[in-house]
Amino acid sequence: MRHILLSEGTTAFGDGLWFSMWAIYLTSVQGVPTGSMGLAMGLGGGIGLLVALPVGTLTDRLGAREVFLALTLLRAAFSLMFLAVHSFWPLFIAAALFTSTGTAAKGTKVTLIYHLLSEQHCMPVLAQARVVQHVLYAAGAGAAAWVLSNSDPAPYHLAVVVNSLTFIVSAAVLRHLPHIPPTPAKRLRANTEALRNLPFLMIMSSTAVLALCWAILSSGLPLWLQHGTAVPVWIAPLAVLASSLLIALFQVRVSRKGQRLSGAVRSSWLSSLTLAACCLAFAAASWPKDPRLATAIILGGLALHVTSELYYVAARWGLSIKLMADGAQGQYQAVAASTEGAVTALGPALVVTLITDAQAAGWIVLAFLFLICSLPVVPLCRLALRRRSAVRVETH
Structure with missing residues (x-):
């Protein structure tokens, strides 16, 4: 280690x-x-x-x-x-x-x-x-x-x-x-095993939407503070620093909650809820003209943001590890990495476009997106587990 x-x-x-x-x-x-x-x-x-x-x-x-x-x-x-x-x-x-x-x-x-x-x-x-x-x-x-x-x-x-x-x-x-x-040849899966596992692919794709949390912090928040609120812009880099420190303090503890599949599912729900609430708080910060009140609202949103990121990471690890098939672990983790990577690559453009064009309404759109992205995780997990059991029976 x-x-x-x-x-x-x-x-x-x-x-x-x-x-x-x-x-x-x-x-x-x-x-x-x-x-x-x-x-x-x-x-x-x-x-x-x-x-x-x-x-x-x-x-x-x-x-x-x-x-x-x-x-x-x-x-x-x-x-x-x-x-x-x-x-x-x-x-x-x-x-x-x-x-x-x-x-x-x-x-x-x-x-x-x-x-x-x-x-x-x-x-x-x-x-x-x-x-x-x-x-x-x-x-x-x-x-x-x-x-x-x-x-x-x-x-x-x-x-x-x-x-x-x-x-x-x-x-x-x-x-x-x-x-x-x-992996021994007799246990190797087909090269497209992970892609053909549609429930797993859909779980990784839907929960990867929560990776927009990084684009929100790095791209969306600085622009929003500058053009949409009375909050000083220097809060943004401090938010990044504070986020890193809090993640360093709490990631190990929070990740324990995702070690079981049921805990990973709950972690995805908690991440969705808290990130949606974060977006609504950021939208609300545009209304107060008093910088102190607006800053307090932004800080509350940032606390929700850190919570969401902690639970998102725990959920992704738990879901990807618990649902991958034996003999194709590399494939399954590659799918997890590439779905998250796609959102990370496209995220800044999406977040900036929504915030600059729609302003507070853009934050509300993001909140709705985050609320719905984890809803199908439970039925998809059932399908993924059923598929994995069927594959095990076939291989034995």
């Missing part, structure tokens, strides 16, 4: 560094036009999601440690490509390659931890890894703040190299993990 946490913390520092500065780096240092940058990163990231399922199949056939190690080294190489991009097509290719390995690595990591530990200890370790991730991500973001304070291109290029080095260090740590034997 120590090696997993160390590996996760190392790459989290690089992620915090890169994702806090990439937009400024690509436009101001590398000279990519803003419109081209957004389109290239968005399209490249979307295409990169298609790689997750084939990599998940390889995870089952070659072993989780080896595939995760290879993905980590590829991320080191692909991250360096950003040093050479100055226009749309090179950036598109770099974004597609870097995003594809990153999304695939998320599913492979869960599969690796699942095989290394008993199912009982899998979610606690995932939660501890997320705690480490948030702490080191914040440290990386702090390093990015220093980079962004410079007008000289050298610190920016150095930061890209440092990000690449974090993957190399992580790979060196991963080599100390025990070998995970590939």
Whole structure:
């Protein structure tokens, strides 16, 4: 477990560094036009999601440690490509390659931890890894703040190299993990097993809508504070910091509630309800003209937001682990990662469009979306369990 946490913390520092500065780096240092940058990163990231399922199949056939190690080294190489991009097509290719390995690595990591530990200890370790991730991500973001304070291109290029080095260090740590034997040929499922499991695919797709919580915090809230409320904009970065600290404090405890399938279902409901309530609170903050009252409402919404994120993560882990089929764990975790990745990629555009065009009504639309996305989880879980039982009978 120590090696997993160390590996996760190392790459989290690089992620915090890169994702806090990439937009400024690509436009101001590398000279990519803003419109081209957004389109290239968005399209490249979307295409990169298609790689997750084939990599998940390889995870089952070659072993989780080896595939995760290879993905980590590829991320080191692909991250360096950003040093050479100055226009749309090179950036598109770099974004597609870097995003594809990153999304695939998320599913492979869960599969690796699942095989290394008993199912009982899998979610606690995932939660501890997320705690480490948030702490080191914040440290990386702090390093990015220093980079962004410079007008000289050298610190920016150095930061890209440092990000690449974090993957190399992580790979060196991963080599100390025990070998995970590939799934025996007689237990392997068809390459499209996870995609053909429609109840599982629908559960992962519907609950992935809750991943919009990250777009709300990173993209929606700053714009809303600036243009829709009397709340000072500096509340937004403080909200991100406070959210990271609270997740670090409570993720392990909350994740225990999702270890049973019934608990994972309840966690998805709680996430839906609290995120919907968060959106309604943000909408209500546009009415008071007194900054103090508006700020109090926003802070209440932020408390609901943190609660929703905690329960969302617990629900996703619990549902994906409890419902995946034996012999195709890599495939199933790839589906979970790619559905979440799709929402994460499209989320900022959706949230910003709703908030800027519809304003308070946009928050109400989001609240309704969050309320309904977890409603079908129970009947879909029954179908998924029935399908898994039928497959077990056939294979025996």
